[in-house]
Amino acid sequence: MRFMVIVKASKESEAGTLPSQELLEAMGKYNEELVNAGIMLAGEGLQPSSKGARVRFSGDQRIVIDGPFAETKELVAGYWLWQVASKEEAIEWVKRCPNPMPGTEAEIEIRQVFEADDFGEEFTPELRAQEERLRAQAAEWQQKR
Template sequence: MRVMVMVKATEDSEAGVMPTDELGAAMGRFNTDLIEAGIMLSGDGLKPSAQGKRIAFDGAERRVLDGPFAETRELVAGYWIWEVRDMDEAVEWVKRCPNPMPGPSEIEIRPFYTLADFEDAMTPQTRAIHEKNAETIAADDGTNA
């Protein structure tokens, strides 16, 4: 099961407060454990929402919204992509994580959809498009970035 593990933003992360060296080292050791266990596929921290943009969709209309965005507790400050047996394993790993923020914080775990989840909603032609895209991404050696 592939999951996205999201570190929720706080007032400190939105203010651009950088982690202490002690926290950076602890997170580095945690990431090493994840990599050695074959769980971590990717992960990164995100800059404050003041440096981001949102695109609002309404039918054919597109509207660009500049950060910062309200509701800090709903924002994401960083993420991992993990491959785990099940949600219970993901929870156990998150419980081992150092607190990613200087004060109270939250980490959210969400499973990804797979093509099988859309089986009843896709025609064979649509499925073929998505399968080809997945193959192309898997074969990319980084030159298409």
């Protein structure tokens, strides 16, 4: 099972405050544990929403909204993508994580990623083949970069 583990933003992360060397070292050690356990597929921190944008879909219209965005508690500061056996295993790993926002109350959200079989009959053999082809092509492009 794959899970996206989402680090929620704080006022500090949205203000562009960078993590301390101590936190970077602690997170580096934690990420090393995740890699050594064979569960970390990806993980990155995100720039503040002031450097981002949203695109709102309204019928055929596309409306671009530049950051920053007001509701800090709803924003994402970073993420991991993990391959684990269960939600319970993901929870246990998150409980071992250093506080991503030292000195404040922080929150990490765990969300299971949809797999092909989750979509049922609507995900036809043709759509499955297309998905596999696109994943292989994306991986190939990443190797070339």
